[in-house]
Amino acid sequence: SAVISQKPSRDICQRGTSLTIQCQVDSQVTMMFWYRQQPGQSLTLIATANQGSEATYESGFVIDKFPISRPNLTFSTLTVSNMSPEDSSIYLCSVKSSGANVLTFGAGSRLTVL
Amino acid sequence: AQSVSQHNHHVILSEAASLELGCNYSYGGTVNLFWYVQYPGQHLQLLLKYFSGDPLVKGIKGFEAEFIKSKFSFNLRKPSVQWSDTAEYFCAVIDFGGATNKLIFGTGTLLAVQP
Numbered sequence: 001s002a003v004i005s006q007k008p009s010r011d012i013c014q015r016g017t018s019l020t021i022q023c024q025v026d027s028q029v030t031m032m033f034w035y036r037q038q039p040g041q042s043l044t045l046i047a048t049a050n051q052g053s054e055a056t057y058e059s060g061f062v063i064d065k066f067p068i069s070r071p072n073l074t075f076s077t078l079t080v081s082n083m084s085p086e087d088s089s090i091y092l093c094s095v096k097s098s099g100a101n102v103l104t105f106g107a108g109s110r111l112t113v114l
Numbered sequence: 115a116q117s118v119s120q121h122n123h124h125v126i127l128s129e130a131a132s133l134e135l136g137c138n139y140s141y142g143g144t145v146n147l148f149w150y151v152q153y154p155g156q157h158l159q160l161l162l163k164y165f166s167g168d169p170l171v172k173g174i175k176g177f178e179a180e181f182i183k184s185k186f187s188f189n190l191r192k193p194s195v196q197w198s199d200t201a202e203y204f205c206a207v208i209d210f211g212g213a214t215n216k217l218i219f220g221t222g223t224l225l226a227v228q229p
Contacts, residue, residue: 033217042204043158043219058216092158094217101146101165101208103217105158 002027002095004106012112013083020079021109023093028073031096033103034066038089046091049076083113116140116209120220127195128228135190135223137179137205146208147188148217149179153201161203164188175199197229 003026013019023032032049047055047068055068070076080087093106117140127133139145149161162173169181179190188205205220 042221045216045218048216101215101217102148102160102163104160105150107157 001102001104002029002097004093004095004104006093006106006109008109009107010110010112012114014114015084017083018079018081019083019111020077021091021093021111023076023078023106025074025095027097029095030073030098032070032076033094033096034068034076034078035092035094035105036089037092037108043092046078049078080111083111085113087111088113116207116218118205118207118218118220120203120205120223122223123221124224124226126226126228129197130194131227133190133192133195133199133225135203135205135225137188137190137220138186139188139207140186144210145181146215147179147181148206149173149177149188149190150204150206150219151201152204158204161190195225195227197227199225200227201225 005024007022034046035043036046037043045058046061046066047057049055049068049070051070065081067079090108090110092108094103096103119138121136147164150158151161152158161177162171162179164171164181172178177192179188181188203223206217209216209218
């Protein structure tokens with residue numbers, strides 16, 4: 001399965017700032033997704049990162065708050081904009097290679113907003 | 115839209131006890147079902163999956179799950195747990211209802227195995 005590298009692995013940020021998380025995959029993948037795992041909760045899908053076009057956002061998530069880029073088949077970024085303490089969470093990149101519907105997850109980026 | 119329910123939020127077992135974690139999904143039709151595990155400090159890993167065929171699916175580390183279509187269930191089992199099974203377990207289902215096939219997660223079950 002694909003190997004995913006996420007950067008940063010963790011960060012502590014000030015309220016009102018923005019942070020960009022990078023997701024690099026070691027092989028070309030058909031689909032890339034961004035999930036959020038808030039403390040003590042399950043994983044919630046933020047959006048599907050589409051190559052060369054705007055991401056597809058889930059209900060409750062908007063592009064202005066979580067802009068996403070996917071310039072090619074192996075790389076994507078998620079920006080958390082104008083952060084507040086409620087954005088403190090683990091953000092995970094996941095990918096689906098061609099073929100079966102199995103997602104592989106990165107180690108996640110743990111974000112703490114003060 | 116598809117949804118997943120996990121009824122056990124916290125489970126505490128002694129080593130060698132048997133394990134069964136409940137998982138129910140909301141509607142039928144084509145289903146792709148998964149169990150993922152997250153060991154302390156590690157990332158999510160696939161434990162097992164069901165797409166079609168034999169409803170009893172065997173995964174890694176002695177885990178298995180049974181798909182029961184009539185009950186919309188996909189319960190995870192292990193006959194004898196070990197301390198190293200301490201982890202959080204997530205049931206997940208593919209939602210085929212939208213533009214993309216999304217993976218929807220349950221709320222997770224935190225398993226603590228006491229030596």
